[in-house]
Amino acid sequence: MSANLPSATGPDIETVRGLQADAVSKHGDVIQLEKASPSAQARDRVAETFELLLREFFAEKYIFDKTSFVLKRGEREMARGPHRTLSDGEKTAIAFCYFIACAHKKVATGSDYKELFLVFDDPVTSMSYDFVFAIAQTLKNLNISDQGEISINPGKIDGTTCWRPELLLLTHSSYFFNISLTNRVVDDNAAFALHTDGKSHNLARLNKYIAPFQEQLIDIYEVANGKDPDHRTANSIRSVLEAIGRFCRPDKSDSLTDFVKHLAGEEGMTLKSVLINSLCHGTYYDETPPPDDLVLACKETLVVVEHYAVGQLELVKKAAKA
Structure with a gap:
């Protein structure tokens, strides 16, 4: 048996070829558009995301x-300049917001948003505890869409068209660690502590709340009694100072700076250490x-x-004698 199959005529072949060429051309246009879109819109996207995050932290207090591309106090310019108007904690919070917003500048194509890996090294330095919680919540709810929109609305997260970016958080603050763990900013199986036995450093998995100054107070006591200080001290x-202030005088401890001022003014305990006074401003007197x-x-x-x-x-003294 045989069958007569229809054959394409000349015009039909030309039509198919034309459609194929058009498809290839449009595919190329899509690729070029994807490559051009993020970089071409980077400034606008940075501004939109920065404005969004600032409102989350400051409401209408600071307007971008x-x-x-200027930060204002309300509707007015900062007459004394940002360096004199903003507290150290506010500067850190604003830098945190801008860092996230600048993720738009790190992508070359729309698909690059899925490749972003954000690293935060102690983002809560010199902050009041309200800011610390705000940063934790921002990191918990931070999400990026397949269109490159950065949002902190957790309702948008579906894992497909909108996802949480990969994060690495580093901190020395037990308070921030506990908030991040208990509020599921990080997964239960993704929390670790770096510790030393005096010879080497090791990572140990942590999956529970850690009490403030468990190891820190021991370290301080030992250094005060003759042990050489090291990078942890x-x-x-x-x-320890933040924990004491937070739990014993929360009314005087919006920041470490406030607590140290309270100690000097109301308790008559003036701390003379250059290091402690420098810590109040989020920095050290010297790198070492x-x-x-x-x-x-x-x-002190x-x-x-x-x-x-x-x-x-x-308890520390008893442990030292044991």
Whole structure:
């Protein structure tokens, strides 16, 4: 048996070829559009995302002028300049918002948004605790759509057209760690602590709340009593002072700066350590604080602990004698 199959005529073949060529051309246009779109719109997208995040942190207190790319206090220019108007915590929060917004500048094509990996190294330095929680919530709800829209509306997350970006959070703050873990900013199986046995550093998995100054107070006590300070000591001091202020005098501890001012003004406990006073401003006097000043800072921190939480110090002393 045989069948007569229809054959394409000359005009039909030309039509098919034309459609194929048109499809190839349009596919090329799509690729070029994808490549051009993020970079061409980067400034506008950065401005929109920055404005969105600023409103989340400051409501109408600080307004971003997208045309002039200037931050204003309300509707007015900052007459004294941002460096004098903004607190250290506000500067850190604004930098955090701008860092996220600048993700738009890191992509070459729309599909690159899925490749973003954001790293935050202690984003809560010199912040009041309200800001710390706001940062944790922002990181928890942060999402990016397949159109490159950055949002903090968790209702948009579906894992397909809108997803949470990959994150790596590094922190010395037990408070921020606990908030991040208990509020599921990170998965339960994705939290680790770096610790040392004196010879090497190791990562240990953590999946539960850690008590403030568990190890930090021991480190401070040992340095105050003759052990050489190391890279952990300064952060141990910060962690313990913040924890004492937060739990014992929350009314005086919107920030470490406020707590240290309270100690000097109302408790008569003036802390002379250059390191502690520098920590209040989110920085160090030097990249490597002098050992003598670290020892002084540890001794002054123990005075604060003894004043507010002597029981904690007694436990450390007993453990040291055991």
